[in-house]
Amino acid sequence: MRADYHLPLRPGTNVAMINAMAHVVVTEGLVVENFVNERCDLAAFEQWRAFILEQRNSPEALETVTGVPAGDIRAAARLYATGGNAAIYYGLGVTEHSQGSTMVIGMANLAMATGNLGRRGVGVNPLRGQNNVQGSCDIGSFPHEFSGYRHVSDDAVRHSFERAWQVPLEREPGLRISNMLEAACDGTFKGLYAQGEDIVQSDPNTQHVAAGLAAIECVVVQDLFLNETASYAHVFLPGSSFLEKDGTFILAACNGRAMRRRRKGSFVRGKGRFMITEFIPTDERTTERFPLILTTGRILSQYNVGAQTRRTENNVWHHEDVLEIRPWDAENRGIRDGDLVSLSSRAGEITLPAQISERMQPGVVYTTFHHAMTGANVVTTEFADWSTSCPEYKVTAVEVRPAKRLSVWQEHYKETKRLTTQIVSQSGAD
Amino acid sequence: MVHNANQIALYFAAYPREEAIASIVDHLKKFWEHRMRQQIIQYVAKGGAGLHELVVEAVKRIK
Missing domain, CATH: 3.40.228.10 (Dimethylsulfoxide Reductase, domain 2)
Incomplete structure (x- = not known):
């Protein structure tokens, strides 16, 4: 290749x-x-x-x-x-x-x-x-579509599902995750059932996610492990892995x-429709205070938020998130390879080790979000795609400075984690 | 809400005005939940500060 x-x-x-x-x-x-x-x-x-x-x-x-x-x-x-x-x-x-x-x-x-x-x-x-995102989309887990990408507002489509499922169905689209959390903070969203999704670690602006979850009256989390979102759950239910059940993964x-x-010879909609794609720069701009761009991502040996892979020997290859920074950007800030650094944006601040990296462009830094203790998404912001609300993980204006200790959020996280994962003894429960 | 509505307007602003407004109406109906649409309708009724003028016009046409 x-x-x-x-x-x-x-x-x-x-x-x-x-x-x-x-x-x-x-x-x-x-x-x-x-x-x-x-x-x-x-x-x-x-x-x-x-x-x-x-x-x-x-x-x-x-x-x-x-x-x-x-x-x-x-x-x-x-x-x-x-x-x-x-x-x-x-x-x-x-x-x-x-x-x-x-x-x-x-x-x-x-x-x-x-x-x-x-x-x-x-x-x-x-x-x-993820391995079955396509399948989840196909079966209608969008808040605005039934199975097969059919919109909920289409009366004929909705009635066919009502007949099949024997329940009345809403003709209005539902909320997306970011909208749910906004509505929770407004007091109009009362209950959440999260299955196999760890939004506290995976979604942007962690502190906003946590505030939203804390405002919800009933949070149910069903997962293989006590993930970060489970810390906000009123009820935690066990889940089954794909190895323990029957089902289908659908690839794109x-x-x-x-x-x-x-549809041989034509598109699903009939004729292919060209759409105008005006370039509009993101509103997330670098400033004197936040002069670098942070882009986050994943590496091969850890899967997403690491709820599954951090419990394995994969940690030999990736035991902590690090901040990759170009030599010139590091030197300008008095940062050496392995130093603890503060990574801050208008959303929040964390500390993590720096790794001097030639593969970064000037003015761009990179980290992963595999480790809860790092809290990479404390730094990412609420900016998102105009149409899908998919978070803008790839562009966050940040500053990097030498640091000596964990950030305030990380200290708070350590204490919260200790309190929310301890087992209450029988006498304590009494 | 204002930021996202303006993002939608900026995308469709590349089209002729009437087409852009109709597309924004369609987008808000298809993808915004009922209470979000009510919020922006109320916001426009109070003056719609900071909203792109295409959004203001589109919201007025949402039934």
Whole structure:
């Protein structure tokens, strides 16, 4: 496997990058006209083409935004459009931006424009973040859709489910997690049942999540282990792992294949619709007080919040979260490899060891969120995608300084953890 | 609420005005829970400070 081009763009500039690539495709005559004419809504295509042709979407104009040389973007776009079958595979992080949805739309635009959809070896392929996210979506665990992505407001659809399930159903969409926590703080959201999800550790702005959970009258947590959210549970129920039960995992690829079988020659909606993808910088900006960008992520040896993998020998490979920082940024702050540092944003502050890393861009730092004691999400903010509310984990303005002790939140966490996990003795209960 | 509503407006602002307003109405109906829509309707009724003008117009059209 060899990469001809690596386009190391600045965090938060994905949409600028995809627009620049599409600009090259359109201006250099690389649009596959047959595909567009047969498979796409032509009025929407013309609207999009007029937008993407604007000079402000050229690689040269966006070079200062993305930080990627225009020549590299042009070359990569040409290769994508003319190199034979071209498939886009994207990770979970693409969606974890204020313009995550816009970026996914942008990739779909590019694939349609170049005819890279609807046959083996092409397509826009999300690599989902967990093993059955696709299955959960398919069966209707969204707050606004039933199984098969059918909206709850559609009377005919809703009535068919009411007949099948023998219960009356709401025609209104429900709340998403972030909205639930807001409503809890407002006193209008009273109960939560969390299954296999550890929102205290995984969701942004931990202190806000904790405040929301503390305001809920009844929190039920069902999980394999006493996770961080369990600290706020009024009732804790045991769960079964996939090894202990029957069921099905659905991969995005399986879903895609099924869709293709059903819809050969057309999209689910009929004609493919190009959508305009204006680049709008996130409101999370670096400032004099918070001059660095933090991006968070995962590594191979720990799974998500680590509730399962921190209990295994995997800890040999990753026993703590560290903050990766570029040598120049570290030296500027008097930080050496292994030093304890304070990582702060407008949301909160934690301390963790620094790891000097050449792989970081200037002005960008990185950490993982696998260890509860680190509390990486104490630092991340409530900014989220405009459409899906997916948190913007990839862009948080921060400052890093040498530190000598744990942060106030970490000291509080240690004490809270001790109190909420101790077993009350019979005499104590009395 | 204001921040998210303005984000939605900025996305659709790339379209002609009437199309943008209709799209914002559709988005709020499809993805915002009933009490959130009521909150923004009340907020607009009180002046809608800080809201993008496309949001203000869209909210007025939500039935």
